[in-house]
Amino acid sequence: MSQPDTPSNLETLSAALEVGELQQLRFMLNKGLRPAEVAHLLEKTPPRERQILWNLLHKNLEGEVLQYLGDEAQADILSRMEASEVLAITETLETDDMVDILQQLPDRVMKELLQIMDQENRERVEQVLSYPEDTAGGLMNTDTVTIRPDITVETVLRYLRRHKEIPEMTDTLFVVSRKGAYIGVLPLTRLLTTDPDVLVREVMNTGVEAIPADMPDESVARQFEQLDLISAPVIDAQGKLLGRITIDDVVDVIREDADHSLMSMAGLDEDEDTFAPIMKTTRRRAVWLGINLITAFIASAVIGLFEDTIDKVVALAVLMPIVASMGGIAGSQTLTLMIRGQALGHVERSNIGWLFNRELIVGALNGLLWALVVAVVAVLWFQDLTVGIVIALAIVINLLAGAMAGTLLPMILKSAGIDPALAGSVLLTTITDVVGFFAFLGLATLFFA
Amino acid sequence: MSQPDTPSNLETLSAALEVGELQQLRFMLNKGLRPAEVAHLLEKTPPRERQILWNLLHKNLEGEVLQYLGDEAQADILSRMEASEVLAITETLETDDMVDILQQLPDRVMKELLQIMDQENRERVEQVLSYPEDTAGGLMNTDTVTIRPDITVETVLRYLRRHKEIPEMTDTLFVVSRKGAYIGVLPLTRLLTTDPDVLVREVMNTGVEAIPADMPDESVARQFEQLDLISAPVIDAQGKLLGRITIDDVVDVIREDADHSLMSMAGLDEDEDTFAPIMKTTRRRAVWLGINLITAFIASAVIGLFEDTIDKVVALAVLMPIVASMGGIAGSQTLTLMIRGQALGHVERSNIGWLFNRELIVGALNGLLWALVVAVVAVLWFQDLTVGIVIALAIVINLLAGAMAGTLLPMILKSAGIDPALAGSVLLTTITDVVGFFAFLGLATLFFA
Numbered sequence: 001m002s003q004p005d006t007p008s009n010l011e012t013l014s015a016a017l018e019v020g021e022l023q024q025l026r027f028m029l030n031k032g033l034r035p036a037e038v039a040h041l042l043e044k045t046p047p048r049e050r051q052i053l054w055n056l057l058h059k060n061l062e063g064e065v066l067q068y069l070g071d072e073a074q075a076d077i078l079s080r081m082e083a084s085e086v087l088a089i090t091e092t093l094e095t096d097d098m099v100d101i102l103q104q105l106p107d108r109v110m111k112e113l114l115q116i117m118d119q120e121n122r123e124r125v126e127q128v129l130s131y132p133e134d135t136a137g138g139l140m141n142t143d144t145v146t147i148r149p150d151i152t153v154e155t156v157l158r159y160l161r162r163h164k165e166i167p168e169m170t171d172t173l174f175v176v177s178r179k180g181a182y183i184g185v186l187p188l189t190r191l192l193t194t195d196p197d198v199l200v201r202e203v204m205n206t207g208v209e210a211i212p213a214d215m216p217d218e219s220v221a222r223q224f225e226q227l228d229l230i231s232a233p234v235i236d237a238q239g240k241l242l243g244r245i246t247i248d249d250v251v252d253v254i255r256e257d258a259d260h261s262l263m264s265m266a267g268l269d270e271d272e273d274t275f276a277p278i279m280k281t282t283r284r285r286a287v288w289l290g291i292n293l294i295t296a297f298i299a300s301a302v303i304g305l306f307e308d309t310i311d312k313v314v315a316l317a318v319l320m321p322i323v324a325s326m327g328g329i330a331g332s333q334t335l336t337l338m339i340r341g342q343a344l345g346h347v348e349r350s351n352i353g354w355l356f357n358r359e360l361i362v363g364a365l366n367g368l369l370w371a372l373v374v375a376v377v378a379v380l381w382f383q384d385l386t387v388g389i390v391i392a393l394a395i396v397i398n399l400l401a402g403a404m405a406g407t408l409l410p411m412i413l414k415s416a417g418i419d420p421a422l423a424g425s426v427l428l429t430t431i432t433d434v435v436g437f438f439a440f441l442g443l444a445t446l447f448f449a
Numbered sequence: 450m451s452q453p454d455t456p457s458n459l460e461t462l463s464a465a466l467e468v469g470e471l472q473q474l475r476f477m478l479n480k481g482l483r484p485a486e487v488a489h490l491l492e493k494t495p496p497r498e499r500q501i502l503w504n505l506l507h508k509n510l511e512g513e514v515l516q517y518l519g520d521e522a523q524a525d526i527l528s529r530m531e532a533s534e535v536l537a538i539t540e541t542l543e544t545d546d547m548v549d550i551l552q553q554l555p556d557r558v559m560k561e562l563l564q565i566m567d568q569e570n571r572e573r574v575e576q577v578l579s580y581p582e583d584t585a586g587g588l589m590n591t592d593t594v595t596i597r598p599d600i601t602v603e604t605v606l607r608y609l610r611r612h613k614e615i616p617e618m619t620d621t622l623f624v625v626s627r628k629g630a631y632i633g634v635l636p637l638t639r640l641l642t643t644d645p646d647v648l649v650r651e652v653m654n655t656g657v658e659a660i661p662a663d664m665p666d667e668s669v670a671r672q673f674e675q676l677d678l679i680s681a682p683v684i685d686a687q688g689k690l691l692g693r694i695t696i697d698d699v700v701d702v703i704r705e706d707a708d709h710s711l712m713s714m715a716g717l718d719e720d721e722d723t724f725a726p727i728m729k730t731t732r733r734r735a736v737w738l739g740i741n742l743i744t745a746f747i748a749s750a751v752i753g754l755f756e757d758t759i760d761k762v763v764a765l766a767v768l769m770p771i772v773a774s775m776g777g778i779a780g781s782q783t784l785t786l787m788i789r790g791q792a793l794g795h796v797e798r799s800n801i802g803w804l805f806n807r808e809l810i811v812g813a814l815n816g817l818l819w820a821l822v823v824a825v826v827a828v829l830w831f832q833d834l835t836v837g838i839v840i841a842l843a844i845v846i847n848l849l850a851g852a853m854a855g856t857l858l859p860m861i862l863k864s865a866g867i868d869p870a871l872a873g874s875v876l877l878t879t880i881t882d883v884v885g886f887f888a889f890l891g892l893a894t895l896f897f898a
Contacts, residue, residue: 011799036675044795046803068675157641166638169679171620188637189615192606225704226485226517228697230618230679247696248677251703255674258707259789262714266785267778274790275800278807282814285782289819292778296771297826303767304830310759310766317759317766318752321773321882322745329716329741333734336715337723340708346493346723350460354495358727365731370738377746381753433770 009033009041017049022056030058039068047076047277063089067097071271075104083112091121096141096249099128127242136220137213139253140234140243143167146176147200149183154196156186169246171230175204182210182233182241210235213242217253222345224250261339264421267291295426299324299433306441309448315382316444319391322374323440327398327432330366334359334406335424342410342420356407363403367396386447394440401435402428458482458490466498471505479507488517496525496726512538516546520720524553532561540570545590545698548577576691585669586662588702589683589692592616595625596649598632603645605635618695620679624653631659631682631690659684662691666702671794673699710788713870716740744875748773748882755890758897764831765893768840771823772889776847776881779815783808783855784873791859791869805856812852816845835896843889850884851877 009028016025029038038057042050042065054077057065066074066089078086078101086105090098102110102125114122124142131137145166147156156173160166172187184206194203210233211220224232224247231246259270267288303310303320310317338355341347347355371392379388405428410420413427458477465474478487487506491499491514503526506514515523515538527535527550535554539547551559551574563571573591580586594615596605605622609615621636633655643652659682660669673681673696680695708719716737752759752769759766787804790796796804820841828837854877859869862876 008797008799010797014799034675040675040794043793044790044797044800046800046807160641161644163642166642168638169677170638171679188641189617189619191641192609192637193612193615195610225697225700226483226489228618230620230696247679247700248674251674251696251700254700254704255707258704258711262707262711262789263785265711265714266782268782268785272786272789274786274793274795275803275807278810278814281807282811285779285811286815286818288782289775289778289815293771293775293819293823296774299770299774300767303770307763307767311763314756314760314766317763317769318749318756320766321748321752321770322742324770325745325748325878326738326742329738330734333715333717333737336712336717337721340711340721341493341723344492344723345489348457348459348493350457350463351493351495351724354724358495358724358730361727362731362734365727366735366738369735370742374742429774 009037010044013041013045013049013053017052025053026056029053029056030061035061035064036068038065043070043073043274046275050275059089060092063091063093063101066090066101067093070273071104072269072273072276074101076273078104078109079106081109083109084116087113087116094141094143095124095128096139099125099138100133102129103133131213134217135213136211136215136217136234136245137242139217139220139245139249140213141167141246141249142243144174144233144241144244145170146174146241147186148178149175149199149201149204151200152196153191153194153198153200153203156191156200157196169231169248174233174241174244175200176241180241181239182235184208185233208232210239210241211245212237218257218343220245221250221253221257225254257343261343261421264419265336265339265425267422267426291426292429295430295433298430299437302434302437303441306437306445309441309445313384313387313444313448315378315384315387316441319378319387320437320440323391323394323398324433324436326370326374326395327402327436328429329402330363330399331402331406331428331432332425334363334403335410335420335428338407338410339421339424342414347411352407352411356404359403359407360400363399364396367399370399371395387444390443390447391440393443394436397439398432398436402432405431458486459493462490462494462498462502466501474502475505478502478505479510484510484513485517487514492519492522492723495724499724508538509541512540512542512550515539515550516542519722520553521718521722521725523550525722527553527558528555530558532558533565536562536565543590543592544573544577545588548574548587549582551578552582580662583666584662585660585664585666585683585694586691588666588669588694588698589662590616590695590698591692593623593682593690593693594619595623595690596635597627598624598648598650598653600649601645602640602643602647602649602652605640605649606645618680618697623682623690623693624649625690629690630688631684633657634682657681659688659690660694661686667706667792669694670699670702670706674703706792710792710870713868714785714788714874716871716875740875741878744879744882747879748886751883751886752890755886755894758890758894762833762836762893762897764827764833764836765890768827768836769886769889772840772843772847773882773885775819775823775844776851776885777878778851779812779848780851780855780877780881781874783812783852784859784869784877787856787859788870788873791863796860801856801860805853808852808856809849812848813845816848819848820844836893839892839896840889842892843885846888847881847885851881854880 042053090101172185175183175186177183184204185208186200186204190203213234213236231244233244234242236242256270263270263272374395375388375392378391379385409424409427413420413423491502539550621634624632624635626632633653634657635649635653639652662683662685680693682693683691685691705719712719712721787796823844824837824841827840828834858873858876862869862872
């Protein structure tokens, strides 16, 4: 939160690093800032400085700071640690936060770490690890406060008072049967407003559905958003209470899911470290450029088919990028709307027909509008009516192609199990380039033949 | 949450609408689903069906459902209502949710509504309305539970038990002075584990900083994420407690901010209704296409400068999209990373230098790699060494241009108060198209002269 007039944490840090004032830095990292703030500071620091800062950090803060870092930054720091070091700094964390960190370890280190862990911890960790990272089970924590339905509110209050501390983010107690089956919840706010003589059974809320451990994390997030939950119980297939999910972990899911679409459409990963080192960045970007180069070559090949026509009418070479570009822009608007719609759960089989029709009509209307504009400009520019007719037709065709591809690609890719945000934009561009160049140069070849 | 085997809510609805089974629909909307689920259903329904469903909804549920709809869908429904109707259905909502809805009203209706509102409500609404929508004041609610520091925990417990209900999402009580100044918080969990004879003063937490009412909402969101808050006190400039912000509203901010970058980069609004009607969609998209058409014409104008060269070597027309496309792809990767970095607060004046250098080096390395590949293909394809040399040079130049534009544009736009996510991609494409075509065709003109 940098203010225009006061130096930001990062500026203080850079200044201190430059003059080598490690004492001041050490104080800032270990006393002045909260672990989440230190993590934020590390994330906006280039690799070399980040390493220096990390080394200045007190051992017993490392785990806390680590859990607030993005996956890639975590992996980077963990890659320089032994299993025993990782264990030492993560031991005090909540199980789900610990597991989040362990998941960034190479398999070899992870196995080693599980071996040296004490049994109780290992069992807890292995339970959470047994569920995929992106399910309710992978998000949950085992620090629930459970009560029986047949005791009085007074007994609950006495029981709580004997505890020194109730786990963070506890807004509700979970009511379970003798066998551990989930029955309902007793919110703290209700506990506080109820007559002490009443039984838990009489005031508990049985209307809160528990979350099955295998529910995908985006469904968990939607449930939290729709029901305004702070925490929710997680159960296994037999209805046994396994743990709970808290809103702080759900917020991370929401943030990551939303970032995912944005970053994937540019071929980037949502966990991407903003300050990733040069070689790592170069390698990853190279892959994406290579994939897009194939697209570009396909477009060139299409143009190559019409070399003779271009040779005759050089104006075509001048105007052809307009056709491809308009189709690409219109298509990517449709694609983006669809990808967001899928992420929000707005798009399904039964309403895709309406969307497809709307996009086609919108594409046709905008196609006609802009085709006219471009045709007029082209005719005035090159003093050639045929060029105007050809480009107008090609633009309408390509905007329709963009609308179709933009609507259907995300549906097709999703049902094929391919991420539409990642593959959609490359495929869309390929289609609008090919259709655009082919329609424009093909029609020109007919008209000028 | 559609399962492959059971029909989704939407499918049940479509089927019921088709056969006109309004009875079943009415039951589903008013009894079967929660307000948030009805809202989600409305959002994935085309305009005509949406209107039918809305009419079937019970009056006393309309306000609840409305508050879960996106801004655009809200505005659409509200546009067909009188001020008195809007008042009737929103009266029972929490102040912040009510204000959220009122903000979608045309000014005229809003004024009318404030006039017919009772005084107590009007004062509350006007207080929240006096803060911009995207600040802490605009997010806050006035339903706080406050206590004095000089009473015992026992007194607090008795005071709460006299309440029938504590406001939703209350995880903590706020401790205020006699004059209403914010002093600290007393979490319910601590209240429950403390000896009843202890004074509030002795157990309250004074380490939770209150949020100033004018703090921008993204800073509020960051504070909630960093400190894992469920609710936080909001104060005015004098330190007086005004209300509180709860995590459910912060989750909306996070979701909207994250969607904002994705949607803006395609010239769309984050509040965009997935099922917006045809004419509305056409008009909005037309604007974006028009802006991008200017870019396309600029690119064409650059190509037009080199008509003679293209006339001589038609291979240039075939290959030129590759140069522009590679620069555009590389540039938009940098741009996306920067825009996400700005949204996460990772990028500031003191680290932009490092990022700029890294992007330049990455651009140069990938430029050299792919320039070589493209050159080899071009030489083999057209049997012309000069074409290979020219395209290789142009690709390196354009990837460097993309890296520079991708890094600097977001910084420049942001300090000029222009949204980088909205303007960035258009400007970037203009730059990489112009540089790409100019470098390639310009060099070709020199080499083939």
